[in-house]
Amino acid sequence: MPLMVFAIMAVLSVEGRKVPTGPNQEKSPADLLGNLLGGLTGLVGNTLNQLIDHLKSLLNGILDLTQQELLKLVDVLNLLKSMGIVITDEKLKLTAQRVVLINGLTNGIWEAKLGFFSLLPDEDQKKLCGVFDIEIENIVGRDTSEVNRGGRDKRQASQANCNYTTEFDVRDKWPKCSPFINQVQHQGLCGSCWAISTASVYTDRHCIERDKKGLSTPNNASFTYSSFDVLACSPEKGCSGGWPHKAWDSIKSNGICTGTDFNSNTGCKPYPFKPTGRYPILKSCKKSCTNEYWGVPYDTDRRNYVTSTSTIKGENAIKEEIHENGPVVACFSVYKDFYSHADGSDGHVWGDYDRSHAVVIVGYGTASCGYEKIPYWIIRNSWGTNSTGEGFLKFRRGNNECGIEQTVSFGIPKVN
Incomplete structure (x- = not known):
């Protein structure tokens, strides 16, 4: 050593x-x-x-x-x-x-850097992770005591020593919907990842369902669905956390209204928390639009449902679903090393467990790192575009890394 x-x-x-x-x-x-x-x-x-x-x-x-x-x-x-x-x-x-x-x-497979998320106090790092604890099943563990610790210098390298090949990306299959899929929200220091991931996947899939039916796919606030509505009106714990699959059940029962992110600030219920707000206060659910300038009443605006919801697990099932219907919501356990992730195919190598987090899987590929092949998922995060890969990152695929392949949820939006 x-x-x-x-x-x-x-x-x-x-x-x-x-x-x-x-x-x-x-x-x-x-x-x-x-x-x-x-x-x-x-x-x-x-x-x-x-x-x-x-x-x-x-x-x-x-x-x-x-x-x-x-x-x-x-x-x-x-x-x-x-x-x-x-x-x-x-x-x-x-x-x-x-x-x-x-x-x-990391043996050069991914790179850590000194930055905003790694410097946050522990209490604020935990606020970024809003999924209740998951028990990891069938994990292929790696003893970090056996990982090669040599050969790395003291520089913050800008890229891991790997070549990346994308094998599937929903943005390539449904290019008309890529403006929605490319939208990276910033949850701020509210544990709303469970709501943002669900609402954003609903938005993505609503566009995809329209495209499948030969309908137009307008990229505007009338077709962007509200994470704030899910956050405040689902029977979960708001900024303290929740489960994506229960958010899908809420949309199936109650619908979801329109609403963009904080910066765009339009739709019926735009996201209310700025990225730099340290102590967000979530108000109780209101059956009205929070945007007084939105011209559609809440009861009318919220008439967006799913025909079905489901949870799946396993690499092959996830691949099949995203090929057929688009992005899915995945949850994984976050350890301290994740806050420093900057580039490469992320996998846990160091640090204590913090909380669990929800993200969106939009595709997959394989990294060639010397003689080693590292399969990865393409993930959309909700920590803003100044985070890793402008909000998109690579996460190890195929061995249920940190539980990412065991609690995957989605719904099929109802499109008339």
Whole structure:
């Protein structure tokens, strides 16, 4: 085991221990980073140069970041600061050490980076994952103690050493619906992934069903369906979590109204939480449009249903379903390494279990990584376009990685 990785593992093994606090500890030099940020959201000139120099010094011997990566890191730190989250020197160094450790475990198949999601406090990371715990079945486990830890350097590589071949993508089969399928929402710090994934798949499949029938497929708010309606009006736990299959049952019974994401802010019930809101408050379900300018009454707008719902498991069943009817909702267990994922075919290699998360499967392919073939799913996430792959990522396929192939749900939209 390389000395660097061994040393980092030793540091991380004690990170959970409590450190005595007192007046001296409260005034530790760890706040120098916060002082340099100074609460500003647009650093320029000497202040920016001073911060860059401090980051270089702080990360020296851990991560060798390019100037562009350092500037991106400054933007991330400013964004977190604007949300009331101050990243201390200690937190930044610890997260950088985690990135190096993870990259030493992935064997080049995927890359971890220092960024917004990896720097979020634990409590806020958990808010991104809104599916109740799943018990992983028939998982093909990998003992990370046997993973090759050598050969990785201290750079944040921009791409894993693999070539990717897409074998199927719903956007290629139904190109008229690709504007909908390409839409990546941002859930903010609300555990609404279960609602967003379900509503977005309903939107995708509604377009696909219209295309199958030879109907027009307008890309507008009248054909975009509301994750907020599902979030607030399904019998689940709102931002605290829920199950996608129960969201599908709710649509079958009650329908779903129109509504876009926060930025577009149109339709009957657009998503109400901005991406940078740290403490979203979900109001109770209202049987009316929240957009007062929408010209269609809620009871009329909500007359969108599914003819059937279903849950499936297993790689072949998932492939068959997306070939026939389009995207599906999948759930998986999230471990600490996932928040650092930047590129490549994600698979768990390090860290404790956090919570479970819902995403959308839109296709699949195979990565050629040296002599190794890594099958993957093409996943649409709901953490915005500034996340991995502008909101789309690759996730290991065929071995129920983190349970992703065992709790898959969908519905067939009713199209007249």
